[in-house]
Amino acid sequence: MSFPSPPALGGPLGDALAAAPAGATQQLQQLAAPAEDAAAKAAALQSQAEAAAGAQAQQAIATAQAQAAQAQQDAQAAQAAAQQAAGQAQADASAAAQQAQAQAEQAAQQAQAQAAQAQQDLAKAQAQAASSADDAAGAAEAATANATKDLGNQFSNATPTGLPAVPCACTECIRGAVDQSIPAVPGTPALPPMPAMPDMPAMPAMPAMPAMPALPAMPALPALPALPAMPAMPPMPAMPAMPAMPAVPAMPATPAMPAMDGLPALPALPPLPAMPAMPAMPAMPAMPAMPAMPALPATPALPAMPALPAMPALPAMPAMPAVPATPALPAMPAVPAL
Amino acid sequence: MNQISSEQWTQLGRDSFDARLIAIIRRNHPDQAAKMDFAALVDAFHRQAAKAKHYGLTDEHSAATYVYTAWLMGDEFDTRIPAIAQILDDKRMKAADKAKALANFSRLVFRTLSGAAASEAA
Numbered sequence: 001m002s003f004p005s006p007p008a009l010g011g012p013l014g015d016a017l018a019a020a021p022a023g024a025t026q027q028l029q030q031l032a033a034p035a036e037d038a039a040a041k042a043a044a045l046q047s048q049a050e051a052a053a054g055a056q057a058q059q060a061i062a063t064a065q066a067q068a069a070q071a072q073q074d075a076q077a078a079q080a081a082a083q084q085a086a087g088q089a090q091a092d093a094s095a096a097a098q099q100a101q102a103q104a105e106q107a108a109q110q111a112q113a114q115a116a117q118a119q120q121d122l123a124k125a126q127a128q129a130a131s132s133a134d135d136a137a138g139a140a141e142a143a144t145a146n147a148t149k150d151l152g153n154q155f156s157n158a159t160p161t162g163l164p165a166v167p168c169a170c171t172e173c174i175r176g177a178v179d180q181s182i183p184a185v186p187g188t189p190a191l192p193p194m195p196a197m198p199d200m201p202a203m204p205a206m207p208a209m210p211a212m213p214a215l216p217a218m219p220a221l222p223a224l225p226a227l228p229a230m231p232a233m234p235p236m237p238a239m240p241a242m243p244a245m246p247a248v249p250a251m252p253a254t255p256a257m258p259a260m261d262g263l264p265a266l267p268a269l270p271p272l273p274a275m276p277a278m279p280a281m282p283a284m285p286a287m288p289a290m291p292a293m294p295a296l297p298a299t300p301a302l303p304a305m306p307a308l309p310a311m312p313a314l315p316a317m318p319a320m321p322a323v324p325a326t327p328a329l330p331a332m333p334a335v336p337a338l
Numbered sequence: 339m340n341q342i343s344s345e346q347w348t349q350l351g352r353d354s355f356d357a358r359l360i361a362i363i364r365r366n367h368p369d370q371a372a373k374m375d376f377a378a379l380v381d382a383f384h385r386q387a388a389k390a391k392h393y394g395l396t397d398e399h400s401a402a403t404y405v406y407t408a409w410l411m412g413d414e415f416d417t418r419i420p421a422i423a424q425i426l427d428d429k430r431m432k433a434a435d436k437a438k439a440l441a442n443f444s445r446l447v448f449r450t451l452s453g454a455a456a457s458e459a460a
Contacts (some may be wrong), residue, residue, distance in 0.1 A: 002434070009382050009386075009408050009409050009412050009413045010409075010410070010411060010412030010415075011374075011409075012367060012370055012409070012410045012448075013368045013410055013411050013412060013447070013451075015370070015446055016447075016451040016452070017451065019451070020450075020451040020453075021451075021453040024450050024451055024453070028447065028450055030453075031421070031423075031443070031446055031447060031450065032419045032420055032421050033420060033421060034420045034421050034422070034423075034424040037424075037428070038425045038427070038428030038430075039426055039428070039430075039431060039435075040443075041421050041424055041439070042425055042431065042435055042436075042438070043419070045421075045439050045442040045446065046438070046439075046442055048442070048446055049442040049445055049446060050436075052445070052446060052449055059424045068340045069369065070423060080367055080455075087433065097384060113384070114357040135427065140448040140452060141445055141448040141452055143367050143447045144444050144445050144448050145445055146366050146367075147362050147363070147366040147367070147406060148367075148403070148441045148444075150362040150366065151362060151399060151402050151403055151406060151441075152399065154362065155357050155398045155399035155401075155402040155438075156397065156399055157398075157399040157400065157433075157434055158397060159398050159399075160396055160397060160398065161351075161355065161387060161391065161395075161396060161397065161398045161401040162351040162352065162355070162398075200367050217377055219362070229359075244398065263398070284442050314454075315396040316340075
């Protein structure tokens with residue numbers, strides 16, 4: 001397997017290869033070898049990455065434990081030295097011995113502090129290993145792991161490539177992603193600042209417009225020439241004579257209607273049965289005699305009517321003038337025969 | 339109402355993708371980033387993004403993982419490393435699974451090169 005290192009791409013791999021241990025080549029060849037199929041290879045890579053993450057966590061814990069054990073040993077050694085110095089000081093009460101005792105006690109305190117710090121580091125390493133197994137051992141591996149996390153945070157797997165990132169409501173997503181020190185469009189030079197525009201000179205006052213000359217009077221319109229007399233309309237040609245209507249043929253004689261059959265004689269009606277004799281009407285009772293009417297009073301005699309005046313004589317009627325003779329009607333044209 | 343053309347929209351998308359990816363690289367690989375030529379890097383990013391699309395990595399996370407892996411491993415990593423070629427050429431595997439495999443492979447490679455794997459084996 002060969003790993004190129006062109007100027008733009010492959011730099012990290014080139015740097016890592018330069019400092020790679022001797023036995024790394026064989027492991028890299030195994031890593032780069034294909035499997036039975038792509039899915040199997042992807043699964044193998046996944047399991048190896050998970051195992052590596054677990055191994056890193058275990059290694060971090062082991063390293064912290066070793067450091068804690070070493071600090072504990074140093075603390076015990078310092079404590080022992082302090083006790084020895086104290087014994088010597090009790091035997092020899094000189095000033096030098098007292099100074100040595102003080103130094104030994106100070107060293108013991110420092111060793112105990114270091115041991116306590118180592119215990120704290122061990123606990124912290126165990127907590128980190130439990131919470132996140134992604135801390136890489138090497139710098140390049142750590143950078144790759146962190147960059148992979150950043151890719152997952154800042155690139156959407158639901159957005160097609162080529163769309164501008166749309167900031168969400170927090171507006172911090174893109175702000176944090178975009179490094180302001182990088183030009184927005186690499187390779188495009190920034191435009192130089194535009195020079196300040198010079199002040200515009202004041203416009204001179206416009207001269208007054210000359211007075212408009214008076215418009216000349218409009219000449220009188222010439223009299224319109226008299227319209228020529230309309231020529232007399234030629235006489236309308238006589239309408240051609242209408243052709244004579246053809247004679248209507250005589251209607252054929254209507255055939256005689258067949259004689260209607262005689263109605264059958266009605267049968268003689270049977271004689272009606274004799275009506276029963278009506279019962280005799282009972283005799284009407286005699287009406288009682290009406291009482292005599294009282295005598296009417298005598299009507300008074302009418303007065304005599306006065307005599308009517310005589311009617312005046314009617315004037316004589318004037319004689320009626322004679323009616324002029326009516327002119328003779330022209331003879332009617334003969335109606336053509338139908 | 340102001341409107342932008344489709345070309346401007348595409349350019350905005352490219353700029354956003356490049357800026358985010360470069361920021362991640364600068365944050366996690368400061369030593370290598372200090373030596374980077376940004377103009378050459380962006381051109382290489384665009385070529386790699388086109389190759390990612392060819393392998394079916396059409397969402398931006400998968401495409402960014404592919405481009406980042408190319409930045410770590412080299413320009414032709416997709417054909418020079420047989421295991422990677424096998425995974426990328428598989429038509430049945432989902433884009434997310436391919437991206438996960440790329441991330442695992444990168445991490446294992448640098449773990450091996452750091453010597454941690456050898457010390458574990460010992």
